[in-house]
Amino acid sequence: xxxxxxxxxxxxxxxxxxxxxxxxxxxxxxxxxxxxxxxxxxxxxxxxxxxxxxxxxxxxxxxxxxxxxxxxxxxxxxxxxxxxxxxxxxxxxxxxxxxxxxxxxxxxxxxxxxxxxxxxxxxxxxxxxxxxxxxxxxxxxxxxxxxxxxxxxxxxxxxx
Numbered sequence: 001x002x003x004x005x006x007x008x009x010x011x012x013x014x015x016x017x018x019x020x021x022x023x024x025x026x027x028x029x030x031x032x033x034x035x036x037x038x039x040x041x042x043x044x045x046x047x048x049x050x051x052x053x054x055x056x057x058x059x060x061x062x063x064x065x066x067x068x069x070x071x072x073x074x075x076x077x078x079x080x081x082x083x084x085x086x087x088x089x090x091x092x093x094x095x096x097x098x099x100x101x102x103x104x105x106x107x108x109x110x111x112x113x114x115x116x117x118x119x120x121x122x123x124x125x126x127x128x129x130x131x132x133x134x135x136x137x138x139x140x141x142x143x144x145x146x147x148x149x150x151x152x153x154x155x156x157x158x159x160x
Contacts, residue, residue, distance in 0.1 A: 001101050002108030005029070010119055033126030038133045045137025052144040058151055081157040085149070089159075092145050099138035106131035
């Protein structure tokens, strides 16, 4: 993805310099690492950190599909929490894969910049900031995941 990003960026920079008109996505790719795309990532990371903090004193709650906790048998609650655990774990794997991809993109831009690419050099600081924000957000999600899985384990909900 890092190589593809760099190749697309170079193509759109050339097209823009020749006076070509770029649509929204093409213009974002031309910029390399626009800060506007980091706002949702930073917000998500902050929310994950707040969730980590608030999860410390969490009590068991019914998950989706279980209307009232008082009337539900324990086996039904645990089964719904197991499903929730699987969904949340899969979603977090996607977040970690994206953070890893952005980190790899930074490494590619760094190698290209050290190799003499003016385009990579001019974009390197933006890509570094992007990788840093993604790493911090990924760290917030990792902290939340550890506490979340620990809570589920303490309630007797183990992975399958």
